Amino acid sequence: MAAMLEIRGLGKRFPARAGREPPPWIIQDMTFSVGAGELLTIVGPSGAGKSTLLNIIAQIDTASEGEIVFDGVLTVSPGQKSLRPGLDRRIGYVTQDDNLLPWRTTIDNVLFPLEVQGGIDDAARARAAELIQAVGLVGFERYYPHELSGGMRKRAALIRTLVYDPPVILMDEPFAAVDAQTRTQLQEDLLRLWSLKRKTIVFVTHDITEAIALGDRALVLSRRPARIAGEHAIPIPRPRNIKDIFTLPGFAAIHQRIRADVQ
Amino acid sequence: MRLRVWFDRLVVLLILLAAWQAGSAVFGAYWLSSPWATISRFFVSLSDGELVRHGSYTITEALAGSVIGGVPAVLLPFVLRRQPIIVAILDPFMVGGYGAPKLAFAPLFILWFGIGIESKIALVAAVVFFIVYFSTLSGVRALDTKLVQMAQVVGASERQVGRHIVFPGAVPAIFAGFRIAVPYAIGGAVIAELISSNRGLGYLVQTGAMNFDTTQVFVAILAAALIVHAFIALVDLAERFLLRWRPRGAALIVDHGT
Numbered sequence: 001m002a003a004m005l006e007i008r009g010l011g012k013r014f015p016a017r018a019g020r021e022p023p024p025w026i027i028q029d030m031t032f033s034v035g036a037g038e039l040l041t042i043v044g045p046s047g048a049g050k051s052t053l054l055n056i057i058a059q060i061d062t063a064s065e066g067e068i069v070f071d072g073v074l075t076v077s078p079g080q081k082s083l084r085p086g087l088d089r090r091i092g093y094v095t096q097d098d099n100l101l102p103w104r105t106t107i108d109n110v111l112f113p114l115e116v117q118g119g120i121d122d123a124a125r126a127r128a129a130e131l132i133q134a135v136g137l138v139g140f141e142r143y144y145p146h147e148l149s150g151g152m153r154k155r156a157a158l159i160r161t162l163v164y165d166p167p168v169i170l171m172d173e174p175f176a177a178v179d180a181q182t183r184t185q186l187q188e189d190l191l192r193l194w195s196l197k198r199k200t201i202v203f204v205t206h207d208i209t210e211a212i213a214l215g216d217r218a219l220v221l222s223r224r225p226a227r228i229a230g231e232h233a234i235p236i237p238r239p240r241n242i243k244d245i246f247t248l249p250g251f252a253a254i255h256q257r258i259r260a261d262v263q
Numbered sequence: 264m265r266l267r268v269w270f271d272r273l274v275v276l277l278i279l280l281a282a283w284q285a286g287s288a289v290f291g292a293y294w295l296s297s298p299w300a301t302i303s304r305f306f307v308s309l310s311d312g313e314l315v316r317h318g319s320y321t322i323t324e325a326l327a328g329s330v331i332g333g334v335p336a337v338l339l340p341f342v343l344r345r346q347p348i349i350v351a352i353l354d355p356f357m358v359g360g361y362g363a364p365k366l367a368f369a370p371l372f373i374l375w376f377g378i379g380i381e382s383k384i385a386l387v388a389a390v391v392f393f394i395v396y397f398s399t400l401s402g403v404r405a406l407d408t409k410l411v412q413m414a415q416v417v418g419a420s421e422r423q424v425g426r427h428i429v430f431p432g433a434v435p436a437i438f439a440g441f442r443i444a445v446p447y448a449i450g451g452a453v454i455a456e457l458i459s460s461n462r463g464l465g466y467l468v469q470t471g472a473m474n475f476d477t478t479q480v481f482v483a484i485l486a487a488a489l490i491v492h493a494f495i496a497l498v499d500l501a502e503r504f505l506l507r508w509r510p511r512g513a514a515l516i517v518d519h520g521t
Binding site: 058060085086088089091092093095097099101102103104105112113115116117144146160161164 | 409410412413414415416417418419420423427428431432434506507508509510
């Protein structure tokens with residue numbers, strides 16, 4: 001598998017304040033790569049710097065050390081002068097908060113990326129309608145975010161990223177704030193959409209079960225400073241039945257191995 | 264519930280009118296006009312066109328001043344959004360302008376712009392500008408950076424961020440500013456007319472007082488209060504339409520601090 005993203009020796013610490021000890025490293029010496037079309041999950045304890053890692057990859061935050069190579073081209077390096085958020089729409093980012101625009105309806109939120117990227121045509125509308133159909137938001141197109149349930153908002157945020165088709169998608173615990181049943185539904189939605197169009201996905205979570213259910217491979221992060229504490233291929237064949245993921249052969253063993261690394 | 268509120272309002276109104284009537288009876292209608300005299304004169308004045316003539320003059324001043332003062336007050340925080348140093352440099356002067364008693368400038372404006380409508384518009388503009396500026400500034404500052412990052416990641420330019428994220432986010436604060444500014448705009452116009460004018464509600468107050476006609480003074484004040492009510496209702500109507508995306512009952516926090 002050709003590497004889509006290569007993270008090499010990445011480190012992050014926030015700038016020191018005058019007269020104080022330099023602040024501790026949040027991420028240190030992190031190296032891994034993500035193959036094209038791979039769904040990589042990253043699991044780690046809360047506050048381990050998972051969001052910071054994705055922010056650096058998405059270029060809304062700077063790295064203190066190390067490099068990132070995107071599709072063979074060096075995109076993040078320590079001497080970098082300016083950030084390019086989203087790397088010219090090639091990196092999509094589904095954040096922990098849905099970040100829907102409260103003054104836009106569902107459909108206008110979903111179309112927002114296309115609108116800023118040069119206008120909405122019939123093809124764009126058709127694509128948005130297709131995605132709204134795929135995640136079961138039909139009938140809620142004209143609703144404002146505050147009128148939607150938490151799960152619906154997550155779906156809207158997810159398809160807002162899918163609608164403009166970035167080759168790489170970063171996901172930061174996107175389903176953490178919804179109830180277990182809705183979460184399973186959202187995970188199934190995600191896997192179905194991913195199986196149709198194999199994107200490269202980096203999916204961060206603190207939930208080991210979720211990391212197994214979704215991933216081709218799972219990385220385990222240590223506590224601060226975050227480093228790679230373990231790497232596990234997920235030997236469960238696809239398509240996977242997420243509702244019964246616990247009962248599938250191999251689940252218990254991989255769960256135990258990952259659990260041992262998460263300390 | 265709603266009916267109850269209206270009933271209670273009626274009770275408060277009657278109490279106020281009774282107190283007024285009592286005051287008028289004690290001090291004499293010569294010094295303090297009675298509510299009945301005021302209300303009947305109000306309708307007479309309304310039907311003979313006198314009140315409309317003066318009221319519309321005051322409304323014109325208030326509207327023109329609100330536009331001239333309000334539009335730059337809304338635009339400036341957006342233009343300066345990426346220039347925090349300029350905002351910081353301007354801040355003490357803006358606070359000074361906000362805090363200075365603008366009504367004290369009325370004689371100066373009359374000196375500069377004459378006793379015509381221009382000096383009144385200038386005073387209203389000066390009053391409205393600072394109120395709306397600080398309100399808009401607080402709205403722009405309360406910007407949700409996560410929404411901005413989202414927009415940048417999906418490819419929004421700086422201009423698009425301003426148009427699609429910053430501006431809609433600041434609209435509630437802009438409305439709050441204008442709602443606060445309405446009575447100051449009408450009040451500013453009336454005060455400017457009081458000092459020197461031959462038309463307007465302030466002129467009615469002035470001539471009424473000069474002729475010891477307290478009824479006319481009260482009629483003019485009543486008219487000004489009703490105009491303020493009407494304009495606030497219009498602002499509310501526009502707000503309800505433009506901010507229909509907001510959950511009902513959402514509290515609006517407006518910081519008028521420095």
